[in-house]
Amino acid sequence: MREALLDDVSTVSLPKRGVGERALPLVPTLTLVSHPSARRVGERLLLGELLAGRNVELSRNAPDFVRPGQAQGAPLADPHLSRKPIIFAPGEGGRVRLLVEEGGTQVVAGELIRGGREFDPAELAVGIPLELADRVVLLLHLTEPDTGEAQDTLGMVGQSPAIRRVRRHIAQVADLKVSVLIRGETGTGKELVAQAIHQHSRRRGARFIGVNLGAISKELAEAELFGAKKGSHSTAHKDSDGFFGAAQGGTLFLDEVGEASPDVQAKLLRVLEKEEMLQLGSPIPIPTDVRVVAATDANLEEKIREGRFKEPLMHRLAGYDIRLPPLRERREDIGLIFFHFAREALAEFGEAWRLEPEDPKADPWLPASLAARLVRFSWPGNIRQLRNLTRQLVITSRGQKQLSVEAQLDKELGPAATPLGRPLRLPEAVDPHATPAPRAPAEPKVVPRRKPSDISEHELRTALRANSWDLKKAADQLGIPRPSIYDLLRRYNIRTAGDLSAEEITRCYRECQGNLDAMVQRLEASKQALRRRIKEIKELGLEA
Template identity: 45%
Template sequence: MIPRLHLTILLHPQESRIGDRVALPEGPSEISRRTPDFHKPTQVLGKPLGLPCISRKPFFLIPRAREGVLVKRDEHGTKLRVNGVSLKQELFVDMTALSRGVVITLAEHLVLLLHFSDLGAVPRDLPDFGLVGFADEVVRIRHEIQQVADLDVPVLIRGETGVGKELVAQAIHQHGHRSRRPFITVNLGALPSTLAAAELFGAKRGSFTGATQDRSGYFVAADSGVLFLDEIGEAPEEVQAMLLRALETLEVTPLGGQRPVSVDVRVLAATDADLERDIQQQRFKAPLLHRLSGFELLIPPLRERPEDLGLLFTHFSRGVERELGIVPARDSKDPFALPRLPVALMERFVANRWSGNIRQFRNLVRRLHISNRGREVLEETPQISRLLDAEINALPLAAPPSVDVAAKGAKDAAAPKRKPRSIEENELLRAMEDASWEPKVAAEILGISRASVYDLIRRGGTLRVANDFSEEELRAAHQRCNGNAAEMSRQLKVSVVALTRRLRGMGLE
């Protein structure tokens, strides 16, 4: 299915509306209090935004083929912010920004996310398996869990730390035919290498110093059930060989023992490591990877599913409220009520890298509620600000700041084309700085073509384009700026889009 643009409600005064979405047509869309209808991903019928603070005068989303979307509002319509920038008249959002998701804030009451999705209607009978959200990749994982849960094949669950790999393993167990049998979890990263074999396969009394009695080991404990090997990439080399043999023969031999013990175990494994690279560096055995990956599940990082942030926030908030004994908030009947979470915080949530993924987000939601006990509105405390600032500062921009045509003034927008030779280098420099070093935007400011801007850059001696920098210069700047493409753009005075393209080609992005 070809991805289509969607709008998803991230924040709404009525919590029950969070997560509602609408697929946009290929042509222009108008968004107002009365249109379009937003619905649950599992439903067909929905209803409009409906808030009286949202104007009946629509704002428009106008696609430009393979380029992006023009966001345009009436000067008397709803006040908008697009990715945190107040919109006066119109603003162009390019494909790079759309691919990441663009935040549209309406009248300080509502937050929408404009994003691509190839998701059609989600079957109502598809279990959620404990996974919150309806991002494309989350729905895909649900389908894959449904396909593999009732089988006995080994499953390798891959994804960054904190994405919820153990939750997926539990879902596979709970929906399989071994659901009433043991589910044993072993974190191989936490096992001392000297004891890992004994813990996994068992040991006879006296087989090593400290073995004062027989122990059965995790494989035997999981007999007839499921053994979940977390952090499989941390398994010591000698244990990898023993694991491979156990998986191939369905037998384990305790340390110090002479007779193998038969086991009937389904093995699930998880890792955030690049096992293929570890194989090349001879830190992981290729046959073990092949044996473990009878089926693979790839769990996406949180930053790749921003459309789920509203649902996740609501889900974790309810858990914290139960934990703290707080009476949960209900959908307000006041049509002018503000959402409990300030819209600016949701904007920051979307901008965050979330290097710790779901685990980090859940912990932040808990801190936010604890810091605001007794308050009706969840205010951003200094502690929360520090946590968010640390992540946002490390986040390269997915697209340059879009330019609000009206903000530049009608005189600039309607300025006649100039002769490039009339523009001196200091004027070019000022225009490029005002345009955040984007030649296309600088061309609009100067009233010349983009090609003329590139010609002026090449003729002058102050500015360069991204392709003019050597790899050594870019690597040094990348290290100096801690990988922050936006900061690199400011220091090098070059387009962040072109810079990101160069970094990606160098394997740095």
């Protein structure tokens, strides 16, 4: 059973200090997303017994949930949960089974579970929110086992493998004299990473200056960055040092570097190559001692192919490359981040006591159904969007016993959940110490035909992830013709394997050590299409 489970579970690359990388198997895990006592959020239970073919029983009193990096923990301990356990059992092909006895704790996974449910590896890779007794929300997902490595949080909230990798990258590069390129979608916290690099570098005592190149007018960009002599342009009424001059000895953070004009790109390249700059209106080079940390949410490789970005500049900026994961790739951190922002807002309003009620039987401040919706949401605006939504929820619910969602936020969070997993037919009595027998194949389910216009982005992404980005299977699940799914992909601006650059695929191939299943989950593209793209890349003579 262990071999069967491991065969279907993806592996991820975990950097070893000073030794390259090694692959670790992902372990089924339960992470506390919401609990009546907010301090418990983020604790987790590794279901490693499943890998050995054994069941795991979960009740009010056992086993203990432990915060990553700590040795001791505590059981769920909510008085509304039953002492009668719910059971997690290994299924075939990397699946996980959830068995719920009648009269035990009520469990909802999109709908109320009666008897049992089975979840496949694709669903586990995305993460399955489980609502227990309308009070506690657990995320059933896959994660790396603990390495026993204590880590500074660097001011970043979360313990997911993705964010722990970011912290390791920062620790590895912070004290070096190399430029850093931070890539990530909008709202993922690129400036926070840049500040962490500065604070842990030898330049921490000097200035950190952040500049958004997308917000500077192209006419003034050169003068703003490199300085100008009096009279060199219409608004230069006196000499100015520019941002590079102001950041001497420190760190200059260039956000949205992909928006730099060709002239600015040429001057940036000169600064990085020769460590000197020319001020506007002056022929005399000025030595620079500035560490450059740049960030972008753009595909620089695509801009290079289109002639809109200089390739030498990209390589100079990317002395070290850090990729920030989108929030949808670190769902186990959503509860922690939500309560972090909620704690800040409640402290401002003098209502922080709501996160730790004195009565253990009191209704949770964050309703379980709302917590599950937060985890299921795709968060296109990432952490910035979660912060804004959290403050909106807190403000509109001031003085209420529970958070409530107004119509606009309800619409933003998308439609109600669809049932997750496949129902299991169980015998009348379940032996919790026995591995359940394989379930007989279910009869084919007839999916009613639907209008593509009725399908939301959230529903589309859920279907794609549940089917490992196989477009035909996703279309069949949604009840639409396959050609219509391409229209939906274009409507919601969702990438396919054909939109990925050769550099992006090659880097992911190396990081995942050629494991296609891991590449599917990371790049969110179909296995068949990725296999074809890798073959094309190799035929072009590029290394993959």
